[in-house]
Amino acid sequence: MTTVSTPVPAPDVAGRPVDLRPDRRREKFTVKRTLRYAALLLGVLLVLIPVYVLFVTSFKGAGDASPTRAWNLPTAWTTQNWSDAWTALSPALWRTFEMVIPASIIAAFLGSLNGFVLSRWSFRGANLVFTLILFGMFIPYQAVMIPLLQIFLDAGIPSGVPSLILLHVIYGIPITTLIFRNYYQTIPHELIEAARVDGAGMLRTYWSIILPISIPSFVVVLIWQFTSAWNDFLFAVFFSSSQNGPVTLALNNLANGAMLQNYGVSMAGALFASLPTLIVYIILGKYFVGGLMSGSVKG
Incomplete structure (x- = not known):
């Protein structure tokens, strides 16, 4: 009589038998x-x-770039489209940087101040003020475009970069205030009380204690503001021209002028215009997500 022996699992380092059955x-x-x-x-x-x-x-030439051949590789690779697009868009690209960098920094700093005051320094009507600030997020741009244009003309604010900086700062304050207020509410109240005990006032507390630990929210706000201001087209149409406007307006003019002759120039221009925001997200994307999560749960 033949007996079939059951294999005994070999013991592991600790002397326990190892389960060989599939997990x-x-x-x-x-x-x-x-x-x-x-x-x-x-x-x-x-x-x-x-x-x-x-x-x-x-990378396609004028005769090779057409809707019917959109999926095909170029028959002859050329970089002339990139050269033409850079020549047409480079002045507008630099103007856009001159516009979005100060607009993002100013809106972030003002939103940080608002968020700190509304979250940690209670005063009569604070909730009403916060609600009124948030209303700015829900006002459609199209509904106020003509009154805004008339106000800017009456005030003598130059068109182009100065007007666009002011507009993006104003429209950026509601969302930046909301993000910073939510983040500052996660900061332990004892930290603020300790600063008060040491004799620090509101500005001193903000500058020495709150501002250094606000980097995650500043990253979120700066990326948000940079992207919103860079991709804006409606404000650019009303408050600038092809001579002093941002890259979105220049790209629109380039497409309207080159679309019938060469799609390649328009495509190269679109890649040029989207490259800065793409680089920002590639470099700071993980910090953007981390900053959003840091203010998502209240302490």
Whole structure:
């Protein structure tokens, strides 16, 4: 009579037997992970399809760039489109940097001050003031464009970069105030009380204690403001011209002038115009998510 012996699992380092049976939970987890990565890959492909069309078309010549050949690779690769797009857009690109950098910094700093006062220094009507500030987030630009233009003309504010800086600061204060207020409410109240005991006033507390620990929220606000101001087109149409406007207005003029002759120049210009915001998100993207999460839960 032949007996079949059951294999005895070899002991591990600690002397315990090792279970050689397949781990069903691990297999299930692997399937879920595979499906998750497949869905993420599909999403990446959907996002990159327009980028592919932009990229390959930007290297096509005038006769090769057409809607019927949008998916095809260039028959002859050329960089002339990039040279023409840079020549047309470079002045507007520098004007846009001159506009978005101060607009983002000023709006972030004012929002930080507002958020600190509204979250830590109670006064009569503080909630009403905060509500009124938030109303600015829900006012459509189109509804106030004509009155705003008339106010700027009556005040003698120069069109172009100065007007756009002021507009983006004003319209950026509500969202920056909201982000900073939520973040400052997570700061322990004992930290503020300790500063008061040491004789620090409101400004001293803000400058010496609150501002140094506000970097995560500043990253979020600066990225948000930079992107919003850079991609704006409506304000640019009303408050600037092709001679003093940002890159979005120059790109629109370039597309209207070059679209019938060469799609490649328009595509190269679109890549030039989107490159700064893309670089900002690549460099600071993880800090953006971390900053949003740091103010998402109140302490």
